Amino acid sequence: MPKGQPTVIPDDGLTTRQRRNRPLVFVHTGPGKGKSTAAFGLALRAWNQGWPIGVFQFVKSAKWKVGEENALKVLGASGEGGPVVWHKMGEGWSWVQRDAQLDNEQAAKEGWEQVKRDLAAETHRLYVLDEFAYPLHWGWIDVDEVIGVLRDRPGTQHVVITGRNAPEKLVEFADLVTEMTKVKHPMDAGQKGQKGIEW
């Protein structure tokens, strides 16, 4: 039910409207399906509000999530909702020189540097940092630094972070955390992924 009543009225000196429009940090974590798909579903709402959307895919394979990418690019170019910028680590970030031989850790760090620049410039209103929980979990990017940057980000910029094993500190810091739990998956019954469903 999307329009419930809060159970607590915090003593934070904000009006209901100010509190309502506070920028949010979302974390979608856990072993189940739907972490990224829910993030891209959220992007549809943001697009509909005309918000500029920035997607940063912190994954190695450039083929992943091509369905979501094509859909959001068509939406972004439709002239009806907000614009969409889609950055992929898998193909090499667009701002990194093609001949730069980055390993995965370096590439993840490069992605985070761009996120920081975009947050400082208030480039987007919704950021999807897809699979960003992994470089945090692996210690490639410092979670304390990420929390500090997110806490101090200017304006009204919402940030969604997806991926298994989101660090506990990030979960503590985030405003909205959903854990996707796998109850049943066709791979358990010997079925491989299929196009249109898994990618």
Next chain:
Amino acid sequence: MPKGQPTVIPDDGLTTRQRRNRPLVFVHTGPGKGKSTAAFGLALRAWNQGWPIGVFQFVKSAKWKVGEENALKVLGASGEGGPVVWHKMGEGWSWVQRDAQLDNEQAAKEGWEQVKRDLAAETHRLYVLDEFAYPLHWGWIDVDEVIGVLRDRPGTQHVVITGRNAPEKLVEFADLVTEMTKVKHPMDAGQKGQKGIEW
């Protein structure tokens, strides 16, 4: 990781390809966020494959999920991916006469009747039965009948059912079940929903 290896090779007489392309029933349930958003994220992949998509919103309010609706309609009309048909219980189903005074139970049943007709006619390749778990949970629609219809549906038609409290029988029957668990929600901290995020 979308392209893992199954841990079991079932003795079902199917080739890997046949098994891979089997039509699937998904259930997104649980108290957390992301059940519907993940379903609409999945629809982006289906759209990208050019699959016809049918959405049935089993909710009372016509305003809900207007972001997803607008986005999927723009995509469906873009001429690039699959077509999208969006049915809303909240405004009265399009095939039901405007002056018919249906209560919620009757309206939910009318929706299910149309889903059955579309499945029989193989109208869509992906069905999003949004919030359909509720009329099942409340006993308005018989879960055994639903399972029977889904089991016997012809062709390659994938079906996603969302909503809290999905009946145990449906969970048993489904191929892929994800439970969204609420870890933290801003409403717990006194923050109401905001546009672009909740709708």
